[in-house]
Amino acid sequence: MTTARSQLISVNATPYYHCVSRCVRRSFLCGYDALTQTSYEHRRGWVENRLKQVAGVFCIDICAYAIMSNHYHVVLHINEARANQLSDLEVIERWLILHRPPVLIQRFVSGETSSETEQKACLAMIQSWRERLCSISWFMRLLNQFIAIEANREDDCTGHFWEGRFKSQALLDEKALAAAMAYVDLNPVRAGIADTPESSDFTSVKSRIQSIRKGEVTAPSLFPFAGHPRSEMPEGLPFCLSDYLELVDWTGRHLKENPSEYVQSRQPPILERLGFGTQIWLNTCTQIEKGPLIGTTIAIQFALPHLKRQRRIGLQIP
Template identity: 65%
Template sequence: MTKARSSLISIDATPYYHCVSRCVRRSFLCGYDELAKQNYEHRRGWIEERLLALAGAFCIDICAYAIMSNHYHVVLHINADKSKQLTAHDVAERWLAFHQGPTLIHRFLAQDTLTDSETERCHTVIETWRERLMSISWFMRLLNQHIASEANREDKCTGHFWEGRFKSQALLDEKALAAAMAYVDLNPVRAAIAATPETSDFTSIKARINAIENEKTATKGLFPFVGNPRENMSEGIPFRLMDYLELVDWTGRQCREDKRGQIDSRTPPILNRLGFDSAEWLDAYKHAQKGTLIGTKSSIKRALSLLGRKRLCGFRLPAS
């Protein structure tokens, strides 16, 4: 039975979520369709472009993404602090980047003379938009509706492009975040579409590696890595970028068919900090898509009441 979105997403439980959308009938509507002999590869670029554009307007950060031939994965971070810091004008301008908006709001932005009741109405509408700028449901809606419209226009047809509403998975702690991000970034390698992370097109891992190669300090549109947790740390993913890249590279090597069962004795240091041994990590990575909750038993227990649930369910990671 379909679960209410409120039981799947709650910023009080965690700001991190792994979301997946799949094309209708699992068709290759974003890649090369062998049956129809049609190439839709360019649509993967549409999704990547729209994804990054929405991240620039919403108070939702992209930690990782992978856009495949018939589905895409994205790990998102709800940035409540960013939302609180936006002025009313900031909120309105961000929302109107993707919507027409009422005339009254345009007058407000143009600093026309408004009555007290009109000003109050503007602030009420804008506060609703502020909440929506933190909503993963609205983020995914604007992403998927746009791509479906563009694809149907190109195909000169109507009907569903996506299989159904997106699936979401709450990432309740650092372990869950690392496993989900690695799972997403290694999608093309796991599917044998790419040999290495740096050759995986339409992925966040390739974008981050390209930024390093071009001597850039940040990757446009992506939530930055800010190092291991500490006091007064800046906002970002709580790992060192080079540690994470090493982890992804090592994980990809272990999961190749010709390396099955052969574990390198030298494991990445980040695993020690997260409290994984190599076997536990590979199991977590391989099953990171299971369930709607992922985290240690204690993390899942803490999240249940916040998500309005009673039963201890989800994919449990080993405790440190």
């Protein structure tokens, strides 16, 4: 039995979520299918471009992503405050980038709606769109629907391209967020298709590194790093970019080894700040996809009523 999305996603519990979509077919989303000797590598660009396009419309930020051969990962941040700050016309402009305008909305924008009933209908529609602009379900729907249509057209077939629903996990605290982002960015390294984070094609960590090399302050289309939590915290991830890149590099090196046989004399400072021991961090980074909730026991307990749950389930981080 599937779980209601209201029990998986609630901005009152956390604005951060790890989502995964997998192909249902034998054929690949991307990469090379040795059985049919067909390359689907170009589809990685489809997913990456569409992901950034949808994020540019929605009030949802991309924290991390990795596009693999038959699935992709994203870590998303729901920016409800930004959605509430949009004017009605800004909501309309954003929504119509990806949708055809209803006749009534066209008349509303042109100032041709005269009756109170029409005005109320337009405002109700705009409010619905405002809510959808910070809905992960709608975000994933518009991302996956586009890719499925393009893939079906290219494969000259019909039917389901994705599994019935995308998988989502609530990231309830800084520990969970850091672990999920590192897990996503290191997917190609862990799968053995890349040696280092900077050589991992179609990942957010490579995009961030490329931006640094270009002298850009932040990577385009990605949620920026704001530094350590503090008063008057600017919008962004609660880490320093340099700390995070060091953490990803350190973790990637040790995921290739047997963590149980490795004794680290110097771990990245960010692990100390988050209260992670070396072994606990490495174990967490290999078990992220276990359960719908990720966080400390206290964080999970706090989130349960917001997610309409009673039992503590998921990955509990010490």
